[in-house]
Amino acid sequence: MSSAPRTLEEPPQDHYLRRELYALVQSDHRIFEFLQAGSLDGIWYWDVTDQDQEWMSPRFKELFGYSDEEIPNTSRWWQENIHPEDLQLALDNFAAHMADPGHPYDQIVRYRHRDGSDVWVRCRGLAIRDDDGNPIRMLGAHSDVTELMQARAQLEGAEERWRTAFQGAPIGMAISDMQGRFIEVNRAFCEVLGYEAEELRDLDFSAVTHPDDVDAGHSLLEAIVAGERETVQIEKRYLHRSGRIIPAVLSVSAAHDPDGTPRNLIAQIEDSTERKRAEAELLRSNRELEQFAYAASHDLKAPVRQLTTATELLGRHLDPALLDDKTRSLIEIMVSSTDRMNSLIDALLELAKIGGKRDDHETVNSSALLAEAGDAVADQLIRAGGEIVMPEVGVDFDGHPGQLGQLFVNLFANAITYREPERPLLITVEVERLRDGAVRFIVGDNGSGIDPAQADRAFQIFKRLDPKRAPGGTGLGLAICRRVAEAHSGWLELIPERSGSGVGTFFEVVLGRGPEAR
Amino acid sequence: MTAMPERQNYRILMVEDDALDYELIMTAAAEIGVDHRFDRVETGEQALERLSDPDAALPDLIWLDLRLPGMDGPEILEQIKADERTRLIPVVIVTSSTLEKDRERCYRAGASAFCEKPRRLEQIEQFLGSLEDFWAGHVLGPA
Numbered sequence: 197m198s199s200a201p202r203t204l205e206e207p208p209q210d211h212y213l214r215r216e217l218y219a220l221v222q223s224d225h226r227i228f229e230f231l232q233a234g235s236l237d238g239i240w241y242w243d244v245t246d247q248d249q250e251w252m253s254p255r256f257k258e259l260f261g262y263s264d265e266e267i268p269n270t271s272r273w274w275q276e277n278i279h280p281e282d283l284q285l286a287l288d289n290f291a292a293h294m295a296d297p298g299h300p301y302d303q304i305v306r307y308r309h310r311d312g313s314d315v316w317v318r319c320r321g322l323a324i325r326d327d328d329g330n331p332i333r334m335l336g337a338h339s340d341v342t343e344l345m346q347a348r349a350q351l352e353g354a355e356e357r358w359r360t361a362f363q364g365a366p367i368g369m370a371i372s373d374m375q376g377r378f379i380e381v382n383r384a385f386c387e388v389l390g391y392e393a394e395e396l397r398d399l400d401f402s403a404v405t406h407p408d409d410v411d412a413g414h415s416l417l418e419a420i421v422a423g424e425r426e427t428v429q430i431e432k433r434y435l436h437r438s439g440r441i442i443p444a445v446l447s448v449s450a451a452h453d454p455d456g457t458p459r460n461l462i463a464q465i466e467d468s469t470e471r472k473r474a475e476a477e478l479l480r481s482n483r484e485l486e487q488f489a490y491a492a493s494h495d496l497k498a499p500v501r502q503l504t505t506a507t508e509l510l511g512r513h514l515d516p517a518l519l520d521d522k523t524r525s526l527i528e529i530m531v532s533s534t535d536r537m538n539s540l541i542d543a544l545l546e547l548a549k550i551g552g553k554r555d556d557h558e559t560v561n562s563s564a565l566l567a568e569a570g571d572a573v574a575d576q577l578i579r580a581g582g583e584i585v586m587p588e589v590g591v592d593f594d595g596h597p598g599q600l601g602q603l604f605v606n607l608f609a610n611a612i613t614y615r616e617p618e619r620p621l622l623i624t625v626e627v628e629r630l631r632d633g634a635v636r637f638i639v640g641d642n643g644s645g646i647d648p649a650q651a652d653r654a655f656q657i658f659k660r661l662d663p664k665r666a667p668g669g670t671g672l673g674l675a676i677c678r679r680v681a682e683a684h685s686g687w688l689e690l691i692p693e694r695s696g697s698g699v700g701t702f703f704e705v706v707l708g709r710g711p712e713a714r
Numbered sequence: 715m716t717a718m719p720e721r722q723n724y725r726i727l728m729v730e731d732d733a734l735d736y737e738l739i740m741t742a743a744a745e746i747g748v749d750h751r752f753d754r755v756e757t758g759e760q761a762l763e764r765l766s767d768p769d770a771a772l773p774d775l776i777w778l779d780l781r782l783p784g785m786d787g788p789e790i791l792e793q794i795k796a797d798e799r800t801r802l803i804p805v806v807i808v809t810s811s812t813l814e815k816d817r818e819r820c821y822r823a824g825a826s827a828f829c830e831k832p833r834r835l836e837q838i839e840q841f842l843g844s845l846e847d848f849w850a851g852h853v854l855g856p857a
Contacts, residue, residue, distance in 0.1 A: 497810040501833040505738040
């Protein structure tokens with residue numbers, strides 16, 4: 197050990213420990229041994245004057261799966277076991293370093309392990325020169341970087357997969373900072389807004405947002421920054437570069453740092469121009485269809501009416517001598533057929549009249565509604581020996597009293613028509629207000645029931661499951677009920693769990709909620 | 715309202731563009747034995763012209779179809795109700811419309827009744843009979 201005094205002023209390269217270590221390396225072989233075996237993954241020492249000769253440390257060989265004895269100390273071995281492309285790189289660097297000591301001999305190369313796998317090695321070397329500056333030896337060291345390279349490849353793969361998904365996504369995607377300034381945008385995003393990616397990179401969302409929607413966008417950002425909302429979806433209007441308004445559905449989520457601080461916003465936008473157009477078109481064509489159905493049924497009424505009157509008049513005008521039983525019965529058939537045609541047209545008119553208009557809605561009380569519907573079928577009910585059990589409490593909601601009344605009259609009348617003769621008819625009605633404000637009715641009976649598999653048919657226009665039981669039926673009753681429910685932002689469905697052939701029929705009527713909530 | 719003759723022999727102005735409806739009602743009325751005097755015009759314009767003739771006798775009742783070429787029922791009705799001479803004549807809308815808004819418009823314009831066009835002989839008889847009630851004072855719409 198050196199006993200040289202140490203001073204704080206000593207420059208780093210003259211530190212006493214450095215001097216001491218350098219001296220130790222020269223005097224004590226164990227130091228070098230420790231370095232080559234313990235802290236490096238192989239050392240090589242190459243005779244540049246006789247280039248076949250090269251000593252490789254046991255650790256060098258061990259890295260590739262061999263013992264010291266199994267590999268001869270010749271340069272041939274490594275040149276045959278290094279990846280051919282990397283051999284060229286190593287030889288090129290070697291030549292350059294020989295000519296110019298300032299050119300580093302330092303590269304990452306692949307070796308073939310005994311088991312066939314690749315071993316990634318960072319290989320650095322230094323030429324040792326004679327007094328004239330001619331290289332005579334190369335000293336080099338290996339560091340195993342296989343794990344590092346594998347991790348990098350994995351990361352690159354993940355990055356590549358992410359980029360492909362991002363760029364190729366059919367919906368517009370953008371990554372921005374927490375102020376909404378775009379950092380990265382994908383092709384679809386550019387296409388929706390008519391910009392190049394580079395142009396958007398300097399902008400924030402408000403530059404491409406309809407002025408009326410900018411404030412809403414800012415409050416959205418604030419909610420996300422404050423952590424109140426994780427993901428938000430809104431409909432908003434963007435501005436195309438050309439100034440055109442683009443209606444779109446925007447979903448925004450925050451990407452967080454490991455400590456939970458929101459770092460980036462990930463936005464996805466879906467151009468809904470086409471959907472909006474299709475919705476408007478559907479609304480228009482529905483309205484047209486309603487008008488057509490109404491006009492057609494209205495116009496059908498006149499000839500049917502005239503046929504009825506004319507047929508009856510004909511019967512009265514015929515010479516009594518000609519009016520035998522057969523003729524009389526034929527005239528009756530003609531009249532009853534026109535009667536039936538008239539009811540069908542009336543029912544079609546009813547169906548066509550039920551639109552989605554809200555202006556004629558008013559506050560309706562469920563108890564009053566059900567009581568009125570019950571009164572309307574009271575005679576039939578008494579004749580059938582049946583009973584309706586109404587709910588004890590009522591709820592108020594918005595609706596069209598006439599249409600809703602018809603809905604329940606139709607359901608009650610259906611229950612009476614399709615009762616089970618074996619047992620007294622019992623109709624039950626339940627009502628409850630759902631958490632979202634919608635109102636749910638359940639109308640059930642113990643009649644002959646509908647097989648749930650047949651339920652869809654029961655709702656079709658002109659479909660009567662059992663025409664013999666309802667000779668006067670139009671086959672429009674349930675279709676009308678369903679349309680009324682739908683015109684009240686709701687639906688009418690059979691409850692399959694509670695319905696069945698011979699068991700009874702239970703319908704669920706939900707009013708005051710969008711059909712998409714089903 | 716003017717004093718009515720004893721016998722049911724009233725003058726009815728029928729504003730009806732459907733010739734078949736008119737012919738069948740006439741035939742049915744004769745069959746049933748109702749002998750109101752029906753004058754038929756096909757449009758509202760003709761009806762108003764007829765009503766404005768100072769020499770012609772006013773009808774006891776106006777039978778008004780809802781959908782007509784030119785002015786429609788409620789428009790004609792408003793004119794009738796705006797004229798001092800004709801405003802007290804009961805007007806019955808006879809239509810195949812079942813639309814609530816049609817019914818409302820007609821009553822608001824001063825219709826005495828809003829009826830579906832009768833079809834069966836029985837209904838026609840009832841309907842023609844009920845028209846007489848307008849003079850007996852039994853049925854008075856919100857006019």
